[in-house]
Amino acid sequence: MWFIFGLAAASCFGLRGILYQWTSQRKVNRSALLFGVYLSGALVAAIVNAVVGQHWTEAAWWGALMGCFSFVANASMYKGYAVGKASLIALMTGLPPLVVVLGAFFLWEEKLGAGQLAGFAVVLIGLVAIRYSSDLRTGQLRGLTWGFLTMVFFGFTDLTSKQSTISDAATLPTLIMMYATGTLLFAGQWLLDAVRAGKAERPGKAKREIAASAEQAQPKAPSAVWPIRRTVLWGMTVGLTNIAGMMFLIPAFRDGATGIVSALGAMNAAIVLAYAKFCLKEEMRRTEAIGMALALGGIVVMRLAS
Template identity: 20%
Template sequence: MWYTLALLSSLTFGLGGFMMKVSSTKRGSTAHLLWGLYLSGTIGFLVWVLSTDSWVINVEVVLAGFVIGFGTAMGNLLFMHALEHGPASLTSPVVNSNVVFTIGLSVTLYGEQLSYFEWLGVSMLVLAVLMLPIDPNEKLRIRNLRWYMLVLTATFLFFLRNGGLKVTEELHLPNAMILLISYFFALLWFSIEIFRRKNKNLTRTVKRTGVYWGLGSGIFSFFGMQIYVIAVSNGPASIVAPIFSTNSLVVALLSIWIFRERISLLQTISLFVLFLGLILTRL
């Protein structure tokens, strides 16, 4: 069951990521996009917590919520800044490599055991994630050293989110409540960000586009993260995490289908590696 949930979490979160890409394609405001994402996500987790009677407030839960919220909010912000200093074809795979840290955490700290085929499958999933964003037609040139600091910091911040949820699960803390606090924290962060930029010359259409697609993205983000939490609580994070990280492949496939984006030979190989890796993790 956990394996199916892990696949579903990747698909759902990937749909949310695709909506972010649509907003970017339509030139929507990034700040308003993320504000809308965390608004609908916060509402989703609030409804979930209240409907499942899992409202818990204590020091541990609030602290974990702030740490994970800081990771997701600042991770997204630094990722967007990194794209201003380096190519997306390098920025995306490096940031997605945070899954390696989650695997290491699960195996070394919590003693999760993987079979030979599972190790091979996990390795292929990680390889597929690293390969897919690489487009040989894009110049892989780093513009300045600031890119390295932004990308490496963003990678660590996203690990705070994904790896942090593994830690809180092992501590038997309510992850739905923690995600509610983390999304609310991110919502406040981008509310302040929008207020700071209120004097910038952004048209109403640009703002509306960002908010609308952000709201839709937040709904799928909520479902994706909640399903991921359930999958991690029932299965090994050393397998669930790399399956979840393949959500970027969902974005790529939808982009190829909807926007008729061309796919390179290397990207085709990465898709084959992905499907083979998924098969091996079930042997």
């Protein structure tokens, strides 16, 4: 059953990646959007737990650490989709199993078999091919940096999720702590962004007069910026895919091997890659396509060999 849960988590996270990419191309307040994503997760987890009645234990505090790691991962993923190629960011979101397999080896002595080592090497070769593809320009390299942060911190989130199951933490209380922590962090970032924007928008008297005269001289164009209420509500809608994925993923970690479950969840990259290729019509050079194929193939090898 845990295998089915892992595939369901991958489907939910794949849809989340598509929605993140689509939204990142609109003029929205990123912090307000992600605040809505995590607020939705906290509310859904709390409502479901009110019905199910899972018990709170001290182990649920692992959810707070999961929230911190997930905060960095989601913020980095969204930023990556905004400045880089969707296909590259999607690939990086499929690589947390690299972090998870190594972390599981050092933390819980989960051994790497020959197949896992082979898959690991294939993934690294794929990453090198992507890194040195002539199709990577400056903006795409920035996206790759954000993708790397996404990979690392989603890996940390998976490792902490596994640790919560080892500590016998109930799923829903853990998720409540995770999403409540993320909500507070994104609320703080939203407030900080507002303070910074307020300081940047304090022109002198002369600048105000010039801006006012320029505004009078030109007809007003309708603003394309999403209002905050719409942004938060849309974030809460996107958040349903996030909380659904986590509600599938944690039970999968409880019963399945860490590396296999993480690899299953990371297969959401295939969904976003298909979206980038067939819906966004992104073109790939041969080196980049070969690198992506090797990296995804390496993930499959690690999963089958675990």
